[in-house]
Amino acid sequence: MMSTSWVASANGHPDFPLQNLPFGVFRRRGSKEAPRVGVAIGDSILDVPACLAAGLLSDASDEAQRGARACAAPSLNALMAMGGGVRRALREALMALLAGDVAEHKRLVEQHALVAQAEAELFLPVQVGDYTDFYASVHHATNVGSMFRPDNPLLPNYKWVPIGYHGRASSIVPSGTPIVRPHGQRKGPDDAAPSFGPSRSLDYELELGAFIGTGNPLGTGIPLAQVDEHLWGLCLLNDWSARDVQSWEYQPLGPFLAKNFASSISLWVVTLEALEPFRAPLAPRAEGDPAPLPYLHDAADQARGGFALTVEVWLQTARMAAAGEAPVRISQGSSLDLYWSFGQMLAHHASNGCNMRPGDLLGSGTISGAARESRGCLLELTWRGAEPLQLPNGEQRRFLEDGDTLSLTAYAEREGATRIGFGWCHGTIVGAASPPPGTT
């Protein structure tokens, strides 16, 4: 397989070289075109339905052509439902079009099927039917637990069960969507009673999301050895969280309004094939930790169930933006710090017969490592506001303020492989101008 593309901007691109080809939904900005599926290549997008219409895929396999036809849709759901075989076939066909220096391909693709990302409008890539958020970082669970329950930080089930809760799909929004500061019942630890108003401790959570391709019928499970045929690809996920609302409402049933006002995802879905060179063993469990129960233990998952991704959080305050100052990185961690793999999360989710469906989204939970600079939310970075974050311009942050732009990114690089990245997942906090109707 050729490793470079005739799309010059792809070669050496930090996120979207030929080896990545993540899928998204786009149209030309300002046009009335129907949104459709494309893949990112360098600074451009390859328009899959346009390739099909121009006859560029007429030599491709039937599977690849079937996948390409499913790309004439405003979401990836139909393509996801076709599973891993179709995804792999389509990816190979698109890669062949973009690889090397085939003059005829170049001429036809450039003429019919290449759109500059700068001239495109990107949409939510997937219509998410069900969204489940896990809690897979033991460092995050321990840190948060020690703030909320100092005597009992890590609950006894943690090392046995991939803990999760059912989130809300309707408020999943694409990167770039402004995030309105939510109202809610806030109660500080020293307040006698709660009050209702805009959250005073709005936070982000750095997470990865995994999309389901083919699902499983109700009443059946997904064995851990088969999860790779059900997982479709990964995205960035910001699980915005109102900590003052959360600490008051979360017992006994878990997160509710503190987390369902918005969850941002990145615009491009990175496939398992693009991530293949970066599969890695799961982090070894600490001495004395229980071994996973048999349905959560599989030799292949232990050996390659992890993804070696560097994950980062960047912040630009309104004052920084006004002064023309660039965003600053406030944390950097690794997805290999997760205690549970996405495979274990999926196998566990379906282990009671729960039916997963194409386009379902599993969140990893906040990705935090052992080091302070690898904590994946402000709650941990500032230890619930006790140790404010000092920014280069003299500003401090305990939690997010109106006008702050928070950005997540992730990338994979290693010797002998071409670096790939996820692009960005941005969100700017907008003030809660007035209470929602009906609440006063």
Ligand code: CA
């Ligand atoms: Ca979360």
